[in-house]
Amino acid sequence: SRSINLAVIPGDGIGQEVVAEGLKVLSAVLPQDVKLETKEYDFGAKRYHATGETLTDADLEQLKGHDAILLGAIGDPSVPSGVLERGFLLKLRFAFDHHVNLRPSKLLPGVATPLAGQPQIDFVVVREGTEGPYTGNGGTIRKGTAHEIATEVSVNTAYGVERVVRDAFERAQARPRKKLTLVHKNNVLTFAGHLWTNVFTKVAEEYPEVTTDYLHVDAATIFLVTDPGRFDVIVTDNLFGDIITDLAAAVSGGIGVAASGNINPSREFPSMFEPVHGSAPDIAGQGKADPTATVLSVALLLRHLGYESEADRIDTAVAADLTERAGKPARSTSEIGDALAVRVAG
Amino acid sequence: SRSINLAVIPGDGIGQEVVAEGLKVLSAVLPQDVKLETKEYDFGAKRYHATGETLTDADLEQLKGHDAILLGAIGDPSVPSGVLERGFLLKLRFAFDHHVNLRPSKLLPGVATPLAGQPQIDFVVVREGTEGPYTGNGGTIRKGTAHEIATEVSVNTAYGVERVVRDAFERAQARPRKKLTLVHKNNVLTFAGHLWTNVFTKVAEEYPEVTTDYLHVDAATIFLVTDPGRFDVIVTDNLFGDIITDLAAAVSGGIGVAASGNINPSREFPSMFEPVHGSAPDIAGQGKADPTATVLSVALLLRHLGYESEADRIDTAVAADLTERAGKPARSTSEIGDALAVRVAG
Ligand SMILES: CC(C)[C@H](C(=O)O)[C@@H](O)C(=O)O
Ligand SMILES: CC(C)[C@H](C(=O)O)[C@@H](O)C(=O)O
Numbered sequence: 001s002r003s004i005n006l007a008v009i010p011g012d013g014i015g016q017e018v019v020a021e022g023l024k025v026l027s028a029v030l031p032q033d034v035k036l037e038t039k040e041y042d043f044g045a046k047r048y049h050a051t052g053e054t055l056t057d058a059d060l061e062q063l064k065g066h067d068a069i070l071l072g073a074i075g076d077p078s079v080p081s082g083v084l085e086r087g088f089l090l091k092l093r094f095a096f097d098h099h100v101n102l103r104p105s106k107l108l109p110g111v112a113t114p115l116a117g118q119p120q121i122d123f124v125v126v127r128e129g130t131e132g133p134y135t136g137n138g139g140t141i142r143k144g145t146a147h148e149i150a151t152e153v154s155v156n157t158a159y160g161v162e163r164v165v166r167d168a169f170e171r172a173q174a175r176p177r178k179k180l181t182l183v184h185k186n187n188v189l190t191f192a193g194h195l196w197t198n199v200f201t202k203v204a205e206e207y208p209e210v211t212t213d214y215l216h217v218d219a220a221t222i223f224l225v226t227d228p229g230r231f232d233v234i235v236t237d238n239l240f241g242d243i244i245t246d247l248a249a250a251v252s253g254g255i256g257v258a259a260s261g262n263i264n265p266s267r268e269f270p271s272m273f274e275p276v277h278g279s280a281p282d283i284a285g286q287g288k289a290d291p292t293a294t295v296l297s298v299a300l301l302l303r304h305l306g307y308e309s310e311a312d313r314i315d316t317a318v319a320a321d322l323t324e325r326a327g328k329p330a331r332s333t334s335e336i337g338d339a340l341a342v343r344v345a346g
Numbered sequence: 347s348r349s350i351n352l353a354v355i356p357g358d359g360i361g362q363e364v365v366a367e368g369l370k371v372l373s374a375v376l377p378q379d380v381k382l383e384t385k386e387y388d389f390g391a392k393r394y395h396a397t398g399e400t401l402t403d404a405d406l407e408q409l410k411g412h413d414a415i416l417l418g419a420i421g422d423p424s425v426p427s428g429v430l431e432r433g434f435l436l437k438l439r440f441a442f443d444h445h446v447n448l449r450p451s452k453l454l455p456g457v458a459t460p461l462a463g464q465p466q467i468d469f470v471v472v473r474e475g476t477e478g479p480y481t482g483n484g485g486t487i488r489k490g491t492a493h494e495i496a497t498e499v500s501v502n503t504a505y506g507v508e509r510v511v512r513d514a515f516e517r518a519q520a521r522p523r524k525k526l527t528l529v530h531k532n533n534v535l536t537f538a539g540h541l542w543t544n545v546f547t548k549v550a551e552e553y554p555e556v557t558t559d560y561l562h563v564d565a566a567t568i569f570l571v572t573d574p575g576r577f578d579v580i581v582t583d584n585l586f587g588d589i590i591t592d593l594a595a596a597v598s599g600g601i602g603v604a605a606s607g608n609i610n611p612s613r614e615f616p617s618m619f620e621p622v623h624g625s626a627p628d629i630a631g632q633g634k635a636d637p638t639a640t641v642l643s644v645a646l647l648l649r650h651l652g653y654e655s656e657a658d659r660i661d662t663a664v665a666a667d668l669t670e671r672a673g674k675p676a677r678s679t680s681e682i683g684d685a686l687a688v689r690v691a692g
Contacts, residue, residue, distance in 0.1 A: 152499070188479075
């Protein structure tokens with residue numbers, strides 16, 4: 001019989017609320033014969049304040065035993081900027097080699113967008129997750145003086161770039177439009193830019209059916225608001241991916257519906273699924289948070305574990321729910337979760 | 347008697363066409379007693395192909411003798427990516443210490459925007475121009491092999507950050523709303539992020555009338571499409587500034603109207619003014635390019651040289667012209683230039 005052994009990290013702020021709804025929908029969608037085991041972990045601001053710990057080696061050992069990880073949100077204004085980001089979120093991505101950061105953007109009919117004319121949007125960003133300016137490489141000298149110098153080193157390897165580029169080509173190949181856009185800034189960041197461009201061009205030869213193009217990151221942000229329909233699959237560096245996926249979320253329904261997967265495709269380590277949004281302390285505990293992004297992250301999780309039809313059922317339920325929402329009064333976090341749970345079960 | 351000794355660099359593609367209109371409007375707006383001298387330089391793809399040169403030490407010596415530089419656009423697909431960018435554009439910014447890269451965004455009534463509901467947009471980005479990931483610091487080993495490693499080093503100094511932050515506070519202080527937003531990614535790029543944040547906080551103490559806030563660059567892109575009216579002055583790093591100013595241009599009338607100044611505030615070297623757009627080889631030579639961004643760059647140039655009322659006249663003329671355009675058939679490059687020249691003279 002089948003089973004899913006899930007690590008659950010509600011985290012901070014609205015993380016608690018949205019994860020509860022994610023689990024509600026997960027339980028509702030799974031067939032009877034699939035045994036769902038969950039173990040909750042208390043990572044985040046509270047544990048950091050209590051113990052000074054963000055993510056220990058022992059924690060990582062424990063997490064390794066799971067099939068996947070569902071995370072709500074980590075971060076709180078009471079913790080200095082960077083401590084939980086570097087100490088937990090990025091530490092986990094690096095430790096578990098989550099080199100494919102998958103972020104789909106789809107604007108569903110009737111869903112609000114800041115763009116005029118309700119454009120067609122349906123693309124997925126494959127963001128590199130373990131290199132670039134995110135490695136923590138760099139440093140500071142003469143800190144706090146008028147002569148302080150701080151550096152940040154973007155590290156890019158042929159190994160790291162090729163595996164994520166290859167993953168993106170596979171995804172493009174599997175989609176009807178079969179189009180892949182490389183986003184970088186190869187006219188200024190010429191060292192990393194040439195590596196990305198050369199690897200991309202080389203791997204492209206193996207995928208003759210995939211149409212490719214290249215955009216500088218600045219130009220990509222223009223197209224994301226003037227012609228988002230031009231995108232099918234985008235592959236890009238860690239930092240550029242961070243920036244353009246927030247913009248992509250904003251134009252395709254908002255971060256309330258933006259899901260993401262931090263994926264280790266080799267399955268050597270469990271992959272982690274989380275909404276793109278943060279912990280939103282300003283609305284935490286009020287039942288106002290939209291759990292949809294978390295529910296869609298559960299769909300990505302199911303797809304990763306091979307539960308394709310269950311993932312499809314969630315996507316369909318969310319699409320129907322979003323279309324129905326238009327013009328209606330806002331529902332609470334749990335009302336949305338309940339509605340989605342009913343839909344996926346039905 | 348007064349005089350302006352201007353270096354003119356038409357450059358590649360539509361650069362030639364738009365610069366001609368910029369000069370037309372400049373001549374029309376200047377009072378009789380101001381002597382305008384111009385010297386044209388042939389930098390760009392053509393010279394590179396003919397001589398292999400992009401910008402020599404002798405060129406820099408000559409350029410130093412001018413009061414300011416007006417540039418159209420540099421770049422052509424026939425030149426490998428990076429050669430003219432690093433060899434001309436960035437070389438000039440670095441050689442002349444253009445550390446304030448000024449990019450205003452104003453959405454004028456009636457002007458098309460991809461955003462729904464025609465929001466109020468009126469802000470200016472002060473982008474650092476001589477540091478960050480733009481220094482060319484970094485390198486490649488094992489090039490072209492499966493073990494290639496490429497690095498890009500973002501270099502940030504207290505000296506470099508403080509002067510641009512100070513410039514931004516001065517500009518915020520001089521505007522009615524007196525609001526300044528720092529944009530960075532200090533939760534991930536913690537070395538550079540802390541330097542920027544600390545310097546910003548320290549300088550803020552000297553400007554008690556200026557309201558300040560901070561946004562991560564990813565969040566800033568969201569607000570640029572969901573609530574661009576929240577911005578007054580933004581100060582940011584070289585790369586983040588590159589990205590958000592293209593997005594800012596896209597939402598506030600398009601890159602056809604986005605102007606910029608590469609400013610050396612100490613006036614040790616001439617400052618350089620250019621449209622944000624590139625050389626657009628696809629429409630070059632067809633009279634289709636919009637010269638408005640160049641004309642607005644001329645206004646920034648005049649303001650920098652102390653010709654405030656002439657700069658105001660250009661801004662007013664452009665605003666009137668843009669409002670009149672709405673719904674009318676497109677005019678040619680020179681028709682727009684003629685119309686603006688008539689307006690500023692009248
Ligand atoms: C919180 C931060 C470390 C993170 C990132 O920059 O990757 C977030 O912005 C994201 O996009 O997941
Ligand atoms: C062409 C390139 C070097 C330049 C930059 O990245 O600064 C351009 O994009 C700009 O914004 O002026």
